Amino acid sequence: MFEAVAFYLFATLTIIMFTITVMTSQALYALTAMAAGMIFISAFFFILGADFLGAIQIIVYTGAVMALYAFGMMFFDTTRTLVEKRSNPRLVVVLGGLAAVLVVLIVLAPIVTTNINAHYPIDPSVGNSQAIGMVLFTKYLVPFELAAVMLLVAMIAGIVLAGKKMDKSLTLMADEEIALMHASSTQNTEEGAH
Template sequence: MEISNIWYFLSGLTLLSALMVVLAKNPIHSVLYLVFTFFCISGHYVLLNAQFLMAVNIIVYAGAIMVLFLFVIMMFDLRKNQPESKSNLTKLAGSVVAGSLLVVLIALVRQNNFQTPQVEGFVSQTGMVENLGKVLYSEYLLPFELVSILFFVAMVGAVLLGKREAGERNF
């Protein structure tokens, strides 16, 4: 299968699942469609030879943040808090805004002239984790260590703030 066919297939799946995020009536189904959208975007990262971004996208977004969203949604009793039905004027205004945005996006895509990538200058090892690690631990070692110290201090501060009693104020 050719890469352009895979790209079109992934793009179609991504757009369809993103549309289902908005159109799903059940919020849990919406979160699950969003997780699937993140997996499709990770497939695009693989096609761009950015395996590190693919792994981070799956671990951080699809793994951690969406599971947190899913737990929060499941904690609410959604049957009790049903919103009132939207009026026809609100639905018409939303349709007009969405249609005009679609027209603007189509006009922008038709007006732009997309260039094909140059195959001669392509380096296949650019987005690999090994090369990223070499650059991170050689050229950017000091900023990397400073950020790790900053995260450690933030974690200690969060633990200390969380352990403090509710009525106690020590500044």
């Protein structure tokens, strides 16, 4: 009973928050509604007994991803009202609904037709975090390490892309000035090498 009440409450809240994110014309409203929706989604994970996933959802999404977006938005002009294309809104709604129905069919088809055997069945004698750790570090060790390498690559890419030429504004410079800057920097590195 309480499970159902919690489900419907958080489902309503999440749908409202994400609708605000998609529909608003203010970037800051979109960001805050998005962060709220992320926290509400973690409630579903707690209801479903995936405690560790819920904690990770809060830490990674609202802690890291939304903070990153907030810092990134400092670079952009967020006070300006967003102008969106509205060529044919009805077509967009129809296409979105159609794609969603297709997704339901894709998800439901294997469940309805065949019996699925659990590869790693849920063991009620150990807690969720412990069981997750056992499965993750035995059966999924190689994907886990690959994900770690991928995150390292993404971190280095983010630092290189965003941190380069922080003291100069490439927006206010002409193309010739940028080319000149690149030429002088390569010259400097060549001189340093000699």
